[in-house]
């Protein structure tokens with residue numbers, strides 16, 4: 015299978031001095047769910063921002079390495095061109111337009127639509143995956159629950175008809191049942207539409223359950239990678255990410 019997205023040896027610097035990534039490499043195969051694990055400040059969000067082209071908005075810059083999709087260089091592209099190339103980032107904290115209704119939020123995402131289809135067709139697809147959003151379509155997004163806002167954030171990505179969604183901490187602040195519901199839908203979108211996912215998660219248990227491959231990053235570099243089966247069996251992962259007492263387990 016062809017490699018969809020390749021990040022190689024990436025170095026990122028903010029404000030000319032703060033080195034956030036030193037040597038970050040990862041691959042997301044077409045149609046895969048890949049997770050990126052790491053402690054606070056390891057550089058996970060920076061990696062997503064580098065891929066989606068948002069670094070310059072925060073005075074950040076890629077100073078070495080490459081990001082390609084299907085062999086095409088992404089580093090030269092602006093964020094709107096990267097969206098057109100099929101990569102859509104769902105940012106941490108949802109960032110829905112709180113004064114606008116659910117449906118107006120979806121309308122706002124139509125600027126990024128990649129294939130000509132009617133709004134009805136695009137929105138029906140979103141409402142099919144997230145029926146609760148259909149019931150709330152006329153309600154201000156700011157009054158939605160955290161879980162519903164996360165669904166809306168993913169729904170906006172769907173309107174764009176992405177090939178890959180970059181998901182930044184979708185479980186943040188949500189109750190376990192809602193997290194499970196959202197991840198089941200993420201898995202369905204992946205399965206049914208073939209959309210690949212690059213998933214940043216503090217909740218390693220859920221990330222390792224739904225992803226097939228994972229990377230661990232420390233201080234801006236990739237230190238471990240493997241199938242999620244292999245990572246789940248790794249003693250360090252068990253100790254530091256899954257909260258397993260490896261002495262007791264031994």
Ligand SMILES: Nc1ncnc2c1ncn2[C@@H]1O[C@H](COP(=O)(O)OP(=O)(O)OP(=O)(O)O)[C@@H](O)[C@H]1O
Pocket residue numbers: 028029032033034052053054055056057058059060061072
């Ligand atoms: N806009 C910015 N300006 C300056 N430094 C930044 C900026 N964003 C991130 N950093 C720094 O870059 C490093 C990596 O941050 P990043 O947010 O990518 O980590 P993370 O792994 O996503 O952390 P968390 O899990 O806490 O979200 C940190 O040292 C952080 O302080």
